[in-house]
Amino acid sequence: MKYYLFLILILMGSLCYAQNDRKLAKINGWKKSAQDNYSNGEYEKAIEDWYKIIKIDSTYLDAYYNISDLYYFLNDKENSLKILEQNVFSNGQYFSESIYMLAKRYFLWGEYTDAKEAVELYLSNKSINGSRREKGEKFLKNCEFAIDQINNPVEFDPINLGENINSKYDEFLPSLTIDEDVLLFIVTRPITRMGKEEFQDDFFLSFRNGNEWTKAKPFDEINTPLSEGAQSFSADGSLLFFCAYGRKDGKGNFDIYYSYKSGKSWSTPRNIGKSINTYFRESEPSISSDGKTLYFVSDRPGGFGGKDIWKSTLTEKGYWRQPVNLGDSINTANDEYSPFIHPDNQTLYFSSNGHMGMGGYDLFVARKNEYGWSKPKNIGYPINTSKDEINIFINSSGKTAYYSSRAESGFGNSDLYYFEMPEKVRPHMVAYAKGIVFDAETNQKLEARFELINLKTGETVIQSYSDPEDGSFLVCLPQDNDYALNVSKEGYLFFSENFNFEGTHTQKEPYKKDIALIPVKTGKKVVLKNVFFDTDSYELKPESKVELNKLAGFLNSNPTVRIQLNGHTDNVGSESDNLVLSDNRAKAVVEYLIKNGIPASRLQAKGFGESKPIDNNDTEKGRANNRRTEFEIISK
Incomplete structure (x- = not known):
């Protein structure tokens, strides 16, 4: 490389084009042939066409660039670089832009030191100024960044998901439910349509069976004769967003669709609507764990480059608002792809060829802050390479990542892998709870409304329904906060619980809670687990408002029901003092409701x-259970 660069300095000259009409006609003819062959995937024939142009005019720069590109597509590193090096010495002349193109090609092949030397030579030409110099200096910084990444690699040991998932075809874009029990991904398969072989993207599903994955099968409820892909599960796995191509009800060629799961069946996919889908391309959705924000990619007007990441939020009435661009901290003048919002709702992963990277598309992470989003951080080499890294999925704990790669050790072209995420680019750890809602008397599974509320802020974090067929629910949320869980259904007393996700509730050890709803009947009681008092006090703590407002709502929905508030204490202190304290606490709740x-x-x-303990008073846990406020139905 240094030998080439030394000669280049000697061979600097001026470029002169001299083409007669006949020569130009021949060039245009071979150029059209090359373009046609490229469009038909005949890369070798296209290369031959461009070489014929070079024989006519050895100074025709586009021919060298296109030949290099075609060899790049064919993964032929030697010839991809050789043709550009030849271009630099063509006719003994020095082409400054050719040097820059050679530097870019070195970079794409991962030859970062050669790329750095070439761009330094390019910048040594004093005639390079203005935007060209700015472009070169920016690229030089990128070369230095890539060299630094190579010298400071992150730990990376990807493991292939195995033959039940991967095949001789391309597998990519993995997506999992929050409990990691269901894996959905895309397979590009050859099909025959009207006697012609084509390639089509379809969904495949696999289910976890212990430590193994079942044999992946086509997701026939969603797949069509057209292509589907770029999917995102809701946290509980009951809602699927995805991109579909060329459907009759589409607003454009690429639109976002959704489907609901009920029991074991999925609904017919529906277009998400014109508030999000347009005549332009909308694809690659990623839904937040609370179901309130949808991130996606679009090339619509109003962005910063080709394809940008946008978001839309859900109204209380269930409509999607007009999308908002994530801004220039995320989006660049180039392209951004494959947003993945982690279940912590604070950490965004995406792919870009516009931020400082290793070449092609790299994976980045950005964190939400009070101003919007932090500056994206490259997640590191060798996760990112000179090739394209397009998609990533991070599990709830933040420790395990899933992605696709064209590693030589795979079963085919592109396989699915998982690896341990480097600590510095992990999201916040997220826990999750799962359970079943059922009738306390008949054990019938129930569709019930549930809410998770942050007791400190009063914010409703999750608001959804359990599955109408099997009563199941699953919710996730960041750890180290106190939450109220309220579950309600018409004709039943509401259920309340409070908990703190301490430690790690992972796929192996989730927080499990099966909920028995009690029918509204005289004499039935419910413990108000989110009503709080300080020790020896009957003044309601602020976080009690969440629960008491829920109780007020229940009474408003059941206007004939009369209740009695019952106060109870543990056995610490005198019996008479405890009786007075419990009575005052019950009265405090009544006063709030009035x-x-x-x-x-x-x-x-x-x-x-x-006088009425429900647990022993020998342990702190038992005494805590005995200190309670409950309401009792005294008439309907």
């Missing part, structure tokens, strides 16, 4: 002190 519009005639309060 202030919030519930008639006093429908409410009673009674304290029982320590």
Whole structure:
């Protein structure tokens, strides 16, 4: 390389084009032939056409560039570089732009030191100024960045997902449910249509069976004779967003669709609508774990480059708002692809060829902050290489990543792999809870409304329904916060629980809670687990409002129901003091409900002190269970 660069300095000259009409006609003829062969995938024939142009005019720069590109597509590194090196010495003349193109090609092949030397030579030409110099200096920094990444690699040991998932065809874009029990991905397969072989993208599904994956099968409920892909599961796996091509109800060629799961069946996919889909390309959706924000890629007007990442938020009435561009901290003048919003709803992964990278498309991570998004960080070499890294999926713990790669050790062209995520680019750890809602008397599975509320902020984090057929639910949320879980259904007393996701509730050890809803009947009781008092106090703590507002809502929905608030304590302290304290606590709840519009005639309060324990008082846990406020139905 240094020998070439030394000669280049000697061979600097001026470029002169001299073409007669006959020569130009021949060139245009071979150029059209080359373009046609390229369009038909006949890369070798296209290369021959461009070489014929070079024989006519050895200074025709586009021919050298296109031949190099075609050899790049054919993964022929030697010839891809050789033709550009030949171009630099063509006719003994020095072409500054040819040097820059050679530097870019060295970079794409991962020859970062050669690329750096070439671009330094390019910049040594004093005639390079203005935007050309700015472009060259930016590229020089990228070369230095790539060399630094090579010298400081991250730990990376990808493991192939195996023959039940991967095949001789291309597998890519993995997506999993939050519990990692279901894997959905795309397979590019050859099909015959009207006597002609074509390639089509279809969904394939696999299910976890212990430590193995079942043999992947086509997702026939969603697949069509056209291509589908770029999918995203909701956290509980009951809602699927994906991109489809060329459907009759499409707003453009590429639109986003969704499908609901009920029991074991999926609904007919529906177009997400004109608030998101346009005449332009909308694809690669990623839904937040709370189901309220959809990230996607579009080339619509109003962006910063070719393809940008946008987001739309869901209204309380269930409509998607007009999308908003994520801004120039994420999007560049080039292209951004494959957004993946982690279940922590704070960490965004995406692919880009516009940020500082290793060549082609690299994977980046950005974190949400008070100003929008942090500056994207390259997730490191050798995860990112000189080739294209397009997609990644990170599990709830943030420790395991899934992606596709064309590694030589695979079963085919592109296979699915998993690897341990480097700590510095991990998201926040997220826990999840799962369970079943059922009738306490009949055990019938119920479709019920559930809410998860941050007790500190009062924010409703999740609002959804359990599955109408099997009563199942699954929710995820960041750890180290206190949450209220409220579950309700018409005709039933609501259920309440509070918990803190301490430690790690992972795919192997989720927080499990099966919920028995009690029918509204006289004498039935519900413990208000999210009503809180300080020790020896009957003043309601602010976080109690979440639960008490829920109780007020229940009473408003059941206007004939009368209740009694029962206060209970543990056995710490005197029996008489505990009786007074429990009575005052019950009265405090009644007063709150009256202030919030519930008639006093429908409410009673009674304290029982320590006389009705539901657990032993020998442990702190038992005493905590005995300290409780409950409501009892006294008439319907």
